[in-house]
Amino acid sequence: MSKVRVVRSTVQRFISVHRARFLALPAALIAIVSLVAFRGTPMHSTSGVNPLVLPAGWPMPMVPADNPITQEKFVLGRQLFYETALSGDGKTSCATCHNSYKSFAAGGAHAGAFGDSSRPARTVPRLMNLAYDTTLTWDGHIHTLEEQATIAIQKKGDLLGDTAASFAELQNNPAYAVLFTQAFGDAQVTMDRIAKAIATFERCMISGNSPYDRYLAGNSAALSASALRGMQLFFDTTKTNCSECHNNMGSQSSNTFGQIFSDNNYYRTGTFEPNPIDIKRGGGYGFDTLPQDTNRFLDAGRAAVTRDSSDVGKFRTPSLRNVAMIGPYGADGTVPTLAQVIANYNRGGNDMFGSDSMQIFNKDPRIKALNLDSSQLQDLEAFLEDLSDYTYISDQRFQDPGVAAVTIDNHIIAQDLSFYPNPCPGTATLECPGMTGEVRLQLVAENGETVWQQTMHSDGRLAIQFPDLANGSYRLVLASGADEKTIPIVLQR
Ligand code: HEC
Numbered sequence: 001m002s003k004v005r006v007v008r009s010t011v012q013r014f015i016s017v018h019r020a021r022f023l024a025l026p027a028a029l030i031a032i033v034s035l036v037a038f039r040g041t042p043m044h045s046t047s048g049v050n051p052l053v054l055p056a057g058w059p060m061p062m063v064p065a066d067n068p069i070t071q072e073k074f075v076l077g078r079q080l081f082y083e084t085a086l087s088g089d090g091k092t093s094c095a096t097c098h099n100s101y102k103s104f105a106a107g108g109a110h111a112g113a114f115g116d117s118s119r120p121a122r123t124v125p126r127l128m129n130l131a132y133d134t135t136l137t138w139d140g141h142i143h144t145l146e147e148q149a150t151i152a153i154q155k156k157g158d159l160l161g162d163t164a165a166s167f168a169e170l171q172n173n174p175a176y177a178v179l180f181t182q183a184f185g186d187a188q189v190t191m192d193r194i195a196k197a198i199a200t201f202e203r204c205m206i207s208g209n210s211p212y213d214r215y216l217a218g219n220s221a222a223l224s225a226s227a228l229r230g231m232q233l234f235f236d237t238t239k240t241n242c243s244e245c246h247n248n249m250g251s252q253s254s255n256t257f258g259q260i261f262s263d264n265n266y267y268r269t270g271t272f273e274p275n276p277i278d279i280k281r282g283g284g285y286g287f288d289t290l291p292q293d294t295n296r297f298l299d300a301g302r303a304a305v306t307r308d309s310s311d312v313g314k315f316r317t318p319s320l321r322n323v324a325m326i327g328p329y330g331a332d333g334t335v336p337t338l339a340q341v342i343a344n345y346n347r348g349g350n351d352m353f354g355s356d357s358m359q360i361f362n363k364d365p366r367i368k369a370l371n372l373d374s375s376q377l378q379d380l381e382a383f384l385e386d387l388s389d390y391t392y393i394s395d396q397r398f399q400d401p402g403v404a405a406v407t408i409d410n411h412i413i414a415q416d417l418s419f420y421p422n423p424c425p426g427t428a429t430l431e432c433p434g435m436t437g438e439v440r441l442q443l444v445a446e447n448g449e450t451v452w453q454q455t456m457h458s459d460g461r462l463a464i465q466f467p468d469l470a471n472g473s474y475r476l477v478l479a480s481g482a483d484e485k486t487i488p489i490v491l492q493r
């Protein structure tokens, strides 16, 4: 069943149960809207809640003057990010490729996923701290989150869009009438409003609670001894070059320790260039054969934007936050593991494509052999692993709101759901205070297999003991009737 139908039937149930309150809403909205107009401000923020929560010491990001952040746009944007009705096939949403439990990435390259199916496949980027980025996508052909959302929806590449039909579907949905009115003052569905709401949601997706951040905040035990040595190597430009590019946006901040881990600039490192000879031997990049949809030879990188031959093969420096959560790595996913990425950097990347001596042009001169020993390579990897922020991927504010945008009887109230601790050592507590009736719980492994299940009864609190399962990422699926909610969980015993 498509999500929109669920929302619609939910709304009908909601209206019949809460008719009086529902009908009182428009009057309240008219009052609010006229108040806002009177004050002469473009904001329709009625809640006073600020959805942009920054870790201590982080600078205010840039927010476009014509799209100020409000809680109401955030709530609408979250709903739209998970909305399959925006797609031509009725099954795809932004979250199909940008999975919350993979730090909003997918784990592979997607053909045509930048609004143009004729262009080569690229890896789905992790989404976090986008508010600080000055350009977007691997080659920087997009500059704002509003523009990105518009392209993803309108062009066939991402959502296979048929915008007239999907906008009509939203327009006819009473749940969206409420959400659009709260965000923009009236119920009209337009591309501009959808883009502004999704961009607001994405702008508030801030990840800054990794062990590394906790270490910087004064918890000296947050990093292991190995990760600490790795951190020193990473930021010591006499030993490695990592922080020359994976830094804190260079000129934008004087803080040399990375919040962003990207300078938003473009380079060819040679580290992700497949070497056909190595690949034939099953060595080199760690794949026996190149992933089928790799396009390293076809993808001009930054040159596709600038049309300048000195930009051929250059890609935008990716943030290294949450990098250990999801591979393969590089713009087209040519390198399967972090250890392999680090080993490739250590030998200075490749200078040639294979034995036919085809030179890799435009390679950055700072990428050269580092001569780190194997324990130093492990330390660097331990540091990159400690850039993982599991509170971010399990933050309910960024999860699929399901049908919970409207409250109904016998329904899980998404906003109040909590599962802790996460990462989970094997035992945990699940709380759904608003719950009545029965909820089915299923723990699903990355390969889609259900590895544990249980039923939760109406007291809204459950102590969970997972059986002996391998460490890693799982999804806890909560189902009640036709409604489903997913909580990403990391098992770490
Ligand atoms: C079919 C898979 C797919 C879908 C669906 C999809 N994306 Fe993406 N997204 C990608 C890929 C692949 C890229 C990288 C494109 C590139 O670099 O050229 C990307 C890039 C992005 C970026 C830039 C991130 C960065 O760090 O540069 C944002 C933001 C984004 N997508 C948001 C969205 C939104 C919002 C939606 C829904 C309206 C959406 N995406 C739907 C695959 C997808």
Ligand code: HEC
Residues within 6 Å of the ligand: 240, 241, 242, 243, 244, 245, 246, 266, 267, 268, 269, 272, 315, 316, 317, 318, 319, 320, 323, 328, 329, 330, 331, 332, 338, 341, 342, 345, 346, 364, 366, 367, 380
């Ligand atoms: C000259 C700039 C530069 C330097 C120096 C550099 N990187 Fe990178 N890094 C990049 C760029 C650009 C990419 C994407 C490259 C591509 O796909 O071709 C990247 C990609 C990565 C990735 C993959 C991330 C992902 O999301 O796929 C990792 C991990 C990484 N670098 C770690 C390091 C480490 C560790 C060092 C130091 C040993 C380092 N980098 C030095 C520019 C740099």
